[in-house]
Amino acid sequence: MQGSATTLTLTALLCLGTLSKPSIWATPASIITKGSSVTIWCQGSLQAGICRLYRDGDPQYWDEHSLWNSRDLCSFSIKSMDVHYAGQFWCAYNRWSGWWSGWSERSDPLLLVMTGAYSKPSLSAHPSPLVTSGGKASLMCSSNDTMDTFHLLKERGASPPQHRKSQFSPGTHHATFPVNPVSTSHGGTYRCYGSSRSSPQVWSHPSDPLDLKVTGTYEKPSLSAHPGPSVTSGESVTLQCCSDDSFDTFHLFKEGFTAPPQRLHWQNNTGPFQANFTMSPVTSAHGGTYRCYSSHSTSPYLLSQPSDPLELVVSGGSKDQRQTPRESDPLTGLQEYLKVLIGVLVAFILLVLLFLLLFLFIRHQRHGKHRTAVSEPKDRGLPKGSSPATTDQEENLYAAVIDKQPEEEMELDSQDMKDRQVEEGSQRDSQAATLEDPQEVTYAQLNHSTLRRETTTSPSSQSGKPSGEPSIYAALAIH
Numbered sequence: 001m002q003g004s005a006t007t008l009t010l011t012a013l014l015c016l017g018t019l020s021k022p023s024i025w026a027t028p029a030s031i032i033t034k035g036s037s038v039t040i041w042c043q044g045s046l047q048a049g050i051c052r053l054y055r056d057g058d059p060q061y062w063d064e065h066s067l068w069n070s071r072d073l074c075s076f077s078i079k080s081m082d083v084h085y086a087g088q089f090w091c092a093y094n095r096w097s098g099w100w101s102g103w104s105e106r107s108d109p110l111l112l113v114m115t116g117a118y119s120k121p122s123l124s125a126h127p128s129p130l131v132t133s134g135g136k137a138s139l140m141c142s143s144n145d146t147m148d149t150f151h152l153l154k155e156r157g158a159s160p161p162q163h164r165k166s167q168f169s170p171g172t173h174h175a176t177f178p179v180n181p182v183s184t185s186h187g188g189t190y191r192c193y194g195s196s197r198s199s200p201q202v203w204s205h206p207s208d209p210l211d212l213k214v215t216g217t218y219e220k221p222s223l224s225a226h227p228g229p230s231v232t233s234g235e236s237v238t239l240q241c242c243s244d245d246s247f248d249t250f251h252l253f254k255e256g257f258t259a260p261p262q263r264l265h266w267q268n269n270t271g272p273f274q275a276n277f278t279m280s281p282v283t284s285a286h287g288g289t290y291r292c293y294s295s296h297s298t299s300p301y302l303l304s305q306p307s308d309p310l311e312l313v314v315s316g317g318s319k320d321q322r323q324t325p326r327e328s329d330p331l332t333g334l335q336e337y338l339k340v341l342i343g344v345l346v347a348f349i350l351l352v353l354l355f356l357l358l359f360l361f362i363r364h365q366r367h368g369k370h371r372t373a374v375s376e377p378k379d380r381g382l383p384k385g386s387s388p389a390t391t392d393q394e395e396n397l398y399a400a401v402i403d404k405q406p407e408e409e410m411e412l413d414s415q416d417m418k419d420r421q422v423e424e425g426s427q428r429d430s431q432a433a434t435l436e437d438p439q440e441v442t443y444a445q446l447n448h449s450t451l452r453r454e455t456t457t458s459p460s461s462q463s464g465k466p467s468g469e470p471s472i473y474a475a476l477a478i479h
Helices: 002-018 330-375 388-393 414-434
Strands: 023-027 031-033 038-043 048-055 063-066 073-078 087-095 110-115 122-126 130-132 137-143 149-154 162-165 167-169 172-179 188-195 210-215 222-226 230-232 237-243 249-254 262-265 273-279 288-295 310-315 396-402 440-446 451-457 471-477
Touching: 023 087, 023 110, 038 048, 038 087, 038 110, 063 073, 122 188, 122 210, 137 149, 137 188, 137 210, 149 172, 162 172, 210 288, 222 288, 222 310, 237 249, 237 288, 237 310, 249 273, 262 273
Parallel strands: 031 110, 130 210, 230 310, 396 471, 440 471
Antiparallel strands: 023 038, 038 073, 048 063, 048 087, 087 110, 122 137, 137 172, 149 162, 149 188, 167 172, 188 210, 222 237, 237 273, 249 262, 249 288, 288 310, 440 451
């Protein structure tokens, strides 16, 4: 009994060892746009019975299919790609040959990536999308969003995507992918993506395609201008690229620009191998140095050596310009954007300060008018809620001011003034004698040279009743 169990165990181990590792892939690709469908394929050996699909993070298998029909190939379909399906997958299988064998080892991992989660980055070539075979170049992927990793992918390429950690510059994240030394295999169409650290298998939208073309494969063509390299603004000029060999595609490139070159196909099957690039009407922006290249349509990324340079001079415009400035790269464009943004913010702050100062000025004027109105003299009336008795208790202050008249009309001699003072004193004494309850009155009489302060009884009211409050007055005599 024990020997029988040992035999079964050895048989199972031998069967496990004979199962080859399966292969796994995805169609149409392993990098899938959000919402698209994708199929994962797993292929084992003949007479495979059951196929299982495993996914990272799942302790058990993710899905299982029988292989009774195809025997060695199984598929797992995802109808609408989203973030839940992004990640790594493996597959394994077992085989039926009178009994169930053990499971094969797992396949190599398949990384299923979902794109379209973030806005697209930009991709540029430096120094130019036209690179010389054997030279140096670099592709830079940049984004205004916060990206931790950038991925560079060559379309229809056998190589897997390249990955670079993000670097931060003011206002942008970017990564540089060097191409050194350049060979003919580097020619092709590239796109780049960005991803975050939290979800490395979830990428952004792809960048716009960038065609990297390798020059120097064939002999150079010739470039000429008709009617000539000097042209007046508003006229027409034709740049003609011509080759002695049987090329069917021609490319016109302006030095100092990172934009892709213009491209024309040769259409005259019986005529010379050439293409005409017409500019009409010519402006100062057309001025600069040009070169042209030739290629075959079957190898669009392999170009000839450049033609000799042709300098196009444009005159007669608002401003003569021999060469337009270099087209800005993403970093330069971002710096210009930041300058404009800072200017707008400064203008807004100055406008706010101007309105604030205007508001404070208007408020100050209104406050000044209000203080002037309040400070104007008002007649003293009876306080609200006060009785006549209370009013009699208040202290009355008054001032009798004798305005100074012109000296020739109002001049009084000192003797008349003394007589008047004696008469006024007698009158006050007679009034004080008639008061039942005399009260003191303090007054000040100002003379042109003396100031006396005296106290006397207050005069009686018109009704004959004594006043109930002291009176302080000042008599001013100005000579």
